[in-house]
Amino acid sequence: MIKTQVIKLTSKPIESFIIQKKEELRSVIDYPDKTLIRIIREIGFKCDLCAKCCTAEFNDHVFLLDTDTTKIKHIAPDALVPAPYYEFCDREGRFYVSGYALKSRPDGSCIFLEQGRCSIYSQRLTICRIYPYMLHREADEDGNMDWRQISGLNEHGCYHAEMEEEQCRRIAVETKEYEIAFLEQEIGFLEAVDAHFGEKGLRHVQGIYDKQMRHFQNGGGIEVLVYYNGGFEKNLARISDYVSGSVSLVNQ
Numbered sequence: 306m307i308k309t310q311v312i313k314l315t316s317k318p319i320e321s322f323i324i325q326k327k328e329e330l331r332s333v334i335d336y337p338d339k340t341l342i343r344i345i346r347e348i349g350f351k352c353d354l355c356a357k358c359c360t361a362e363f364n365d366h367v368f369l370l371d372t373d374t375t376k377i378k379h380i381a382p383d384a385l386v387p388a389p390y391y392e393f394c395d396r397e398g399r400f401y402v403s404g405y406a407l408k409s410r411p412d413g414s415c416i417f418l419e420q421g422r423c424s425i426y427s428q429r430l431t432i433c434r435i436y437p438y439m440l441h442r443e444a445d446e447d448g449n450m451d452w453r454q455i456s457g458l459n460e461h462g463c464y465h466a467e468m469e470e471e472q473c474r475r476i477a478v479e480t481k482e483y484e485i486a487f488l489e490q491e492i493g494f495l496e497a498v499d500a501h502f503g504e505k506g507l508r509h510v511q512g513i514y515d516k517q518m519r520h521f522q523n524g525g526g527i528e529v530l531v532y533y534n535g536g537f538e539k540n541l542a543r544i545s546d547y548v549s550g551s552v553s554l555v556n557q
């Protein structure tokens with residue numbers, strides 16, 4: 306079953322999140338390619354096909370950029386769910402989230418993982434292509450914010466493999482492109498929510514968020530507006546939607 310999270314956002318205006326995300330975007334853009342390339346080469350990560358990264362043991366859910374959502378809508382629309390950690394809830398009990406995610410299987414693995422292999426490998430998603438390289442800011446053991454470059458370091462795969470300069474450069478470019486697209490989607494979402502709330506006289510209401518989340522966790526249906534391609538798509542979601550035995554591939 307998916308983990309759900311109650312997010313406390315009340316005291317900060319959406320504008321402050323937009324500023325924060327724009328600063329983060331600037332940091333990603335300015336992050337020196339040379340540093341990233343050097344780290345990638347030094348770590349020398351090599352996938353050993355353990356498939357752990359496609360399971361809940363390692364990753365909570367597969368978040369989709371808009372381009373990925375468009376692809377999944379084409380090949381397996383039933384695999385889509387609103388990304389699980391809804392960011393806002395208005396007084397009508399309507400949730401807002403910055404994108405879609407993939408459903409999981411009952412054992413927590415990705416809906417597309419079959420016998421330890423990705424069933425859509427040639428069309429796999431942006432995050433799957435760059436994984437385990439990341440640039441998300443994360444606190445270290447001392448609580449200082451730092452960049453995390455490798456997800457699950459030393460917990461999967463092989464290390465210290467020889468890597469060509471060109472391969473490291475390509476990974477670095479793709480990783481930065483992903484992080485930039487991710488933050489741009491998040492900023493677009495926050496700006497859209499801010500505009501929507503302003504226009505309709507709405508705001509985030511934490512008490513309603515908590516109440517609706519309890520309803521959802523108890524199996525009830527909720528309305529979720531998912532940010533996609535610059536607008537919102539209305540979804541009706543239940544916690545049971547997040548887990549499925551399989552989905553059909555179409556247009557293959």
Ligand code: SF4
Nearest residue numbers: 359415417418423433
């Ligand atoms: S889409 Fe494929 S590569 Fe990505 S998490 Fe799912 S099974 Fe793994």
